[in-house]
Amino acid sequence: MAIKDYIRERFFPHIWCPGCGHGTVLNSLLRTVSQLGMSRNEIVMVSGIGCSSRISGYVDFHTLHTLHGRALAFATGVKLSRPELNLIVPMGDGDALAIGGNHFIHAARRNIDLTAIVMNNRIYGMTGGQYSPLSGHGTLATTAPYTNIDYAFDTVELATAAGASFVARSTTYHVQQLAKILKQAILHEGFSVVEVLTQCPTYFGRKNRLGSAADMMEDYKNNTTPIGSKAKKENPDLIERGVFVQKEIPEYCSEYDKIIERAMKGK
Amino acid sequence: MKTENIKFIQGNEACVEGALYAGLDFFAGYPITPSTEIAELLSRRLPQKGGKFIQMEDEIASMSAIIGASLTGSKVMTATSGPGFSLMQEALGYAIMTEIPCVIVNVQRGGPSTGIPTHVSQGDVNQTRWGTHGDHAIVALTASNHQDVFETTVEAFNISETYRTPVVLLYDEVVGHMRERLRVPETGELPLAERLRTSVSEGVDYHPYLPREDGRLPMSDFGGVHRYNVTGLFHDMWGFPSDNPKVVHGLLRHLVDKIQNNVNQIARFKEFYLEDAECILISYGSSARSARHVVEYLRPRGERIGLLELQTLWPFPHDIVNEKCANAKYMVVVEMNMGQILREVKRAVKNPERVFLANRIDGVFIAPRDIRDILRIIQGKGV
Ligand SMILES: Cc1ncc(C[n+]2csc(CCOP(=O)(O)OP(=O)(O)O)c2C)c(N)n1
Numbered sequence: 128m129a130i131k132d133y134i135r136e137r138f139f140p141h142i143w144c145p146g147c148g149h150g151t152v153l154n155s156l157l158r159t160v161s162q163l164g165m166s167r168n169e170i171v172m173v174s175g176i177g178c179s180s181r182i183s184g185y186v187d188f189h190t191l192h193t194l195h196g197r198a199l200a201f202a203t204g205v206k207l208s209r210p211e212l213n214l215i216v217p218m219g220d221g222d223a224l225a226i227g228g229n230h231f232i233h234a235a236r237r238n239i240d241l242t243a244i245v246m247n248n249r250i251y252g253m254t255g256g257q258y259s260p261l262s263g264h265g266t267l268a269t270t271a272p273y274t275n276i277d278y279a280f281d282t283v284e285l286a287t288a289a290g291a292s293f294v295a296r297s298t299t300y301h302v303q304q305l306a307k308i309l310k311q312a313i314l315h316e317g318f319s320v321v322e323v324l325t326q327c328p329t330y331f332g333r334k335n336r337l338g339s340a341a342d343m344m345e346d347y348k349n350n351t352t353p354i355g356s357k358a359k360k361e362n363p364d365l366i367e368r369g370v371f372v373q374k375e376i377p378e379y380c381s382e383y384d385k386i387i388e389r390a391m392k393g394k
Numbered sequence: 395m396k397t398e399n400i401k402f403i404q405g406n407e408a409c410v411e412g413a414l415y416a417g418l419d420f421f422a423g424y425p426i427t428p429s430t431e432i433a434e435l436l437s438r439r440l441p442q443k444g445g446k447f448i449q450m451e452d453e454i455a456s457m458s459a460i461i462g463a464s465l466t467g468s469k470v471m472t473a474t475s476g477p478g479f480s481l482m483q484e485a486l487g488y489a490i491m492t493e494i495p496c497v498i499v500n501v502q503r504g505g506p507s508t509g510i511p512t513h514v515s516q517g518d519v520n521q522t523r524w525g526t527h528g529d530h531a532i533v534a535l536t537a538s539n540h541q542d543v544f545e546t547t548v549e550a551f552n553i554s555e556t557y558r559t560p561v562v563l564l565y566d567e568v569v570g571h572m573r574e575r576l577r578v579p580e581t582g583e584l585p586l587a588e589r590l591r592t593s594v595s596e597g598v599d600y601h602p603y604l605p606r607e608d609g610r611l612p613m614s615d616f617g618g619v620h621r622y623n624v625t626g627l628f629h630d631m632w633g634f635p636s637d638n639p640k641v642v643h644g645l646l647r648h649l650v651d652k653i654q655n656n657v658n659q660i661a662r663f664k665e666f667y668l669e670d671a672e673c674i675l676i677s678y679g680s681s682a683r684s685a686r687h688v689v690e691y692l693r694p695r696g697e698r699i700g701l702l703e704l705q706t707l708w709p710f711p712h713d714i715v716n717e718k719c720a721n722a723k724y725m726v727v728v729e730m731n732m733g734q735i736l737r738e739v740k741r742a743v744k745n746p747e748r749v750f751l752a753n754r755i756d757g758v759f760i761a762p763r764d765i766r767d768i769l770r771i772i773q774g775k776g777v
């Protein structure tokens with residue numbers, strides 16, 4: 128199906144600022160879904176609250192726009208109840224890892240088959256530029272006027288430690304790679320996490336004097352490198368992109384099917 | 395003759411039996427005294443019928459998970475007590491706003507905070523009504539014995555499906571843990587309300603939030619042929635966010651009216667010796683057991699006393715309470731809190747100055763003797 132068949136044109140224009148990276152994530156995701164030839168009826172998109180979470184309104188899937196931080200918990204209910212559905216859960220960095228951090232690590236630990244997309248703009252966009260757990264030490268935000276003294280999570284390390292069976296990172300600059308990774312993540316059976324570095328020129332960019340959206344994307348090009356590259360060895364500050372974890376371990380809903388079998392046999 | 399299905403069990407177990415009878419498919423919860431037995435029992439029973447049980451990481455997640463599961467067409471429930479119920483409030487409001495059927499059991503213990511976990515209280519009555527933010531309506535049912543726990547649990551699912559609303563089952567520690575006899579009704583003996591699904595066919599526009607003439611909203615399961623948006627923001631008939639004042643006003647009125655306009659249909663209550671009663675005890679949950687005992691004790695001794703046992707606490711049946719109390723000289727509300735239903739009764743009757751409170755707030759079950767002692771004091775005042 129063509130990409131435009133996957134969107135709800137009636138609900139455009141979208142709410143995002145010019146230059147916001149979230150639209151690029153939407154674009155890559157729809158290209159992926161279209162390439163995979165998935166039917167709209169088999170996809171459920173669950174999101175939380177934030178600029179990023181508004182993505183669910185624009186796609187013509189079954190869409191559930193929930194509470195700040197709780198998307199993965201709602202998605203767990205949908206998935207366990209109807210395991211044949213494909214669950215895609217886009218979240219902001221605050222949504223996924225501040226208020227939703229507990230649900231994030233537990234969904235990873237269970238290895239339930241959800242595709243979690245962390246749209247990491249290092250800021251709370253929707254509420255106007257407060258620091259997030261991914262802003263990082265030394266950044267500026269409306270609630271860190273003197274400079275942020277909180278250290279950031281590393282989404283990839285956190286997801287890996289929590290037990291996610293697929294963990295990857297890309298950026299809005301690397302759209303080809305992003306689409307490829309999203310495809311792998313959706314096809315992966317188990318909990319998959321894709322962190323996407325996505326620019327918020329309006330708040331993170333402006334507060335931290337990073338220039339225009341194009342400048343910020345240029346930074347993604349210059350400050351990131353493929354996993355294990357020579358460049359990384361020479362410059363450890365570079366952020367790695369690619370698939371960090373991909374392992375086959377039993378998925379939660381299939382495991383629960385075995386519980387049902389045992390219970391029905393009376394064992 | 396068929397042997398009846400008689401069990402000698404805890405109230406929490408009667409609730410589980412009722413939920414399964416009503417067709418429960420999905421339960422998500424987090425352990426907390428005195429409700430934990432419900433989760434334990436369902437972890438065993440649900441997979442036996444192909445249903446799903448999941449222990450979530452907290453009560454916020456539990457409430458969220460059942461809402462998600464309900465959208466796929468499952469009948470869903472969670473169970474908790476005070477601290478967990480507090481954590482559920484935001485998602486409870488979400489279920490109200492999005493009109494997703496679900497049942498929440500709160501087996502009450504003493505609060506605030508961690509309070510007195512293994513002791514009884516009825517202190518969450520007002521939290522149930524007002525706990526989530528914003529104007530809204532809510533349905534809450536309760537019961538005083540296991541047969542009624544079973545029936546109100548079934549009724550909770552029926553109301554939840556009929557009105558597309560969360561329903562809170564407000565039990566308490568005494569009812570939850572006490573053991574007594576339950577006769578499990580035969581299949582078909584109690585009516586079951588199934589989900590009203592849309593008859594709109596594939597390819598035709600389905601408006602998930604456009605009420606029918608009778609106010610009901612036919613649903614379409616997630617995963618089915620109709621794709622739509624569900625959001626906790628004010629939304630239009632498509633389920634898409636809107637801040638149009640007409641849309642906001644219309645939706646809020648719809649959410650409140652669909653419950654408040656059906657107060658009498660939702661009201662469940664029992665009455666004992668009300669016809670000629672000069673004194674009417676008004677009670678609910680486990681305290682109604684003691685109140686009933688007092689009435690049965692004093693009647694043969696010549697006192698014209700009766701009991702109105704409420705099973706629907708919210709929406710509060712003001713008209714029914716007013717009508718039942720019209721000829722009484724005075725009313726005594728028996729409850730284990732500082733007067734949460736007392737306030738509603740005072741608001742309901744024509745003579746609020748003649749409504750008194752018989753309560754205990756020390757974690758100890760209110761016994762018939764406690765009520766009789768308080769009655770003597772009230773009567774001593776010359777009512
Ligand atoms: C319980 C609760 N607390 C706070 C908020 C306010 N709030 C809305 S979105 C948001 C943060 C958004 O940041 P992020 O999740 O990173 O997404 P972004 O907007 O940057 O895409 C906050 C704090 C809320 N809606 N609910």
Ligand code: SF4
Binds near residue numbers: 144148326
């Ligand atoms: S505030 Fe930032 S995250 Fe939100 S839409 Fe604007 S650019 Fe995007």
